Amino acid sequence: MNTTLALDVDRVRADFPILSREVHGKPLVYLDSAASSQKPSQVIQAMSDYLEMHHSNVHRGAHELSVEATDAYEGARERLSRFIGAQDPSEFVFTRGTTESINLVAYSWGAGLEAGDEIVLTVMEHHSNIVPWQLLAERSGVTLKFAGLTPEGRLDVDHVRSLIGPSTRLVGLTHVSNSLGVTNPVTEVARLAHEVGALCLVDGAQAVPHKPVDVGALECDFYAFSAHKMCGPTGIGALWARRELLEAMPPFQGGGEMISEVKLERSKWAAIPHKFEAGTPAIAEAVGFGAAADYLTSVGFEGIVAHEADLTSYALDRLLALDGFELFGPSTDRLGVLSFRYGDIHAHDLATILDRQGVAIRAGHHCNQPLMDYLGVDATARASLYLYTSRGEIDALVDALHVARDLFGGFE
Amino acid sequence: MNDSQAAHGGLDDAELSQLYQEVILDHYRSPRNKRELEETTHTVTMNNPLCGDVIDLLLQVKGGRIADVSFQGKGCSISQASASMMTERLKGQSVDEALALSGTFTRMLHGDPEAAGSTELGDLRALAGVAKFPVRVKCALLAWNCLQELVGPEA
Numbered sequence: 001m002n003t004t005l006a007l008d009v010d011r012v013r014a015d016f017p018i019l020s021r022e023v024h025g026k027p028l029v030y031l032d033s034a035a036s037s038q039k040p041s042q043v044i045q046a047m048s049d050y051l052e053m054h055h056s057n058v059h060r061g062a063h064e065l066s067v068e069a070t071d072a073y074e075g076a077r078e079r080l081s082r083f084i085g086a087q088d089p090s091e092f093v094f095t096r097g098t099t100e101s102i103n104l105v106a107y108s109w110g111a112g113l114e115a116g117d118e119i120v121l122t123v124m125e126h127h128s129n130i131v132p133w134q135l136l137a138e139r140s141g142v143t144l145k146f147a148g149l150t151p152e153g154r155l156d157v158d159h160v161r162s163l164i165g166p167s168t169r170l171v172g173l174t175h176v177s178n179s180l181g182v183t184n185p186v187t188e189v190a191r192l193a194h195e196v197g198a199l200c201l202v203d204g205a206q207a208v209p210h211k212p213v214d215v216g217a218l219e220c221d222f223y224a225f226s227a228h229k230m231c232g233p234t235g236i237g238a239l240w241a242r243r244e245l246l247e248a249m250p251p252f253q254g255g256g257e258m259i260s261e262v263k264l265e266r267s268k269w270a271a272i273p274h275k276f277e278a279g280t281p282a283i284a285e286a287v288g289f290g291a292a293a294d295y296l297t298s299v300g301f302e303g304i305v306a307h308e309a310d311l312t313s314y315a316l317d318r319l320l321a322l323d324g325f326e327l328f329g330p331s332t333d334r335l336g337v338l339s340f341r342y343g344d345i346h347a348h349d350l351a352t353i354l355d356r357q358g359v360a361i362r363a364g365h366h367c368n369q370p371l372m373d374y375l376g377v378d379a380t381a382r383a384s385l386y387l388y389t390s391r392g393e394i395d396a397l398v399d400a401l402h403v404a405r406d407l408f409g410g411f412e
Numbered sequence: 413m414n415d416s417q418a419a420h421g422g423l424d425d426a427e428l429s430q431l432y433q434e435v436i437l438d439h440y441r442s443p444r445n446k447r448e449l450e451e452t453t454h455t456v457t458m459n460n461p462l463c464g465d466v467i468d469l470l471l472q473v474k475g476g477r478i479a480d481v482s483f484q485g486k487g488c489s490i491s492q493a494s495a496s497m498m499t500e501r502l503k504g505q506s507v508d509e510a511l512a513l514s515g516t517f518t519r520m521l522h523g524d525p526e527a528a529g530s531t532e533l534g535d536l537r538a539l540a541g542v543a544k545f546p547v548r549v550k551c552a553l554l555a556w557n558c559l560q561e562l563v564g565p566e567a
Contacts, residue, residue: 344441346487346488346489347463347488348464348465348487348488348551349488349489349490352428352545352547352548353432356425356427356428364463364464372464378464378466378486378487379464407428407429407432408432409437
């Protein structure tokens with residue numbers, strides 16, 4: 001590794017004010033970034049600066065502040081487009097987040113589907129890439145098919161291939177699993193979809209925060225992601241889609257911003273992307289979203305990827321050495337979202353005990369109930385890492401697990 | 413002792429030790445009355461969707477009295493121990509006595525010191541420590557909510 005690209009975790013941590021607080025009298029050890037990441041001062045400051053000095057409504061350009069707000073909003077769109085390798089900012093639609101992005105596709109593009117059409121998904125999808133399609137199935141009678149996993153816990157691409165056929169209209173899959181930490185072979189799956197004339201939708205919520213994403217290289221048709229998992233604010237995310245798709249799709253919601261002309265009988269839609277952005281958008285959040293992309297770019301993905309890979313391997317070395325520790329998903333070639341069981345301590349009990357040591361983890365089904373059913377578990381604990389996670393925090397997790405084991409009097 | 417006095421990595425967290433008492437872990441690992449039930453008159457399944465705790469409560473009520481009771485389910489130590497301990501207490505009680513107990517237990521979990529001191533609760537007082545962990549109160553109440561659902565005033 002080129003040392004000039006190495007990430008200095010102490011310097012990164014200094015950017016995140018919340019990391020210096022205590023929880024239950026112990027230093028916070030935040031291992032729940034897959035649920036929502038923390039925010040650096042650069043993002044907080046960008047939003048605060050916008051609200052203090054530049055706020056107005058956008059696209060109403062009759063006065064200076066409106067021009068500044070519009071520039072800030074559209075500037076964020078341009079930078080975020082480049083951030084995911086998109087060539088054309090008009091292909092980049094701001095939404096409330098990954099969930100709304102997928103709902104937008106299911107309602108708008110999905111309106112063209114009918115009974116007999118098929119949508120292929122995977123059992124490792126987050127509820128946000130399952131439920132919108134179930135709602136579409138109820139409306140239109142499309143059939144949903146789910147691809148399973150290999151014994152190691154990766155996507156079974158042969159199964160995906162066997163499910164794709166002449167009736168397939170869309171293949172939807174997550175880029176990175178929020179429970180198993182595996183990265184799916186999106187390009188390979190997108191090509192399988194395209195061979196039968198189907199489209200490929202990718203849930204990028206767990207990928208964009210951790211690795212450079214190039215939607216062109218992925219060869220997908222729709223890419224959805226959220227700001228709040230990549231150091232940005234809640235309440236905003238994006239849908240990227242190819243221009244011809246967005247132009248052909250009907251609007252998702254109606255209102256201001258998304259029209260070019262309104263008569264009492266009917267209206268004309270604005271050009272993309274504004275056709276899909278009805279109402280006053282989340283402007284300060286868009287500014288924060290753009291600042292988050294700038295922040296990750298300034299830290300550098302080479303350093304982030306190397307740091308997280310090193311930390312994941314360190315965490316797995318330490319955790320897998322614990323008696324009673326059971327990891328879900330593969331133990332190599334995975335990202336640092338680690339779902340596990342520990343002895344006979346229920347995930348919810350583990351979360352409570354770890355919280356008292358200042359260690360924040362997730363417990364439950366992680367919005368992955370079908371995957372939990374598939375794995376035959378009712379809940380798992382999940383520790384997830386990010387660019388600001390340190391080796392010392394992994395040690396604190398291991399120490400806290402020892403405390404849990406002692407409290408439970410060891411395992412049978 | 414308060415939290416800030418607790419040393420790192422130790423077990424000197426009184427509230428945590430109070431929560432995970434031996435009697436609770438014993439009921440979690442060796443649940444009582446977790447079985448099928450003959451001649452079930454009342455049954456309900458309730459869950460906590462956020463944490464995945466599930467309890468099926470089965471009652472055999474004869475002449476206003478709980479002649480037998482059992483449960484099935486899965487979940488955290490608090491939800492399962494609470495269900496196990498509840499079934500031990502309910503067997504042989506009248507429905508009215510069971511509901512009165514349920515009311516006292518619920519008040520204890522909401523931090524009512526008078527309820528927590530009630531001798532009526534007996535072993536169930538081991539669960540008093542849950543009151544210090546607000547997010548876990550619903551775990552401890554799940555089985556009792558099943559009871560209310562089956563024979564409570566709105567059943």
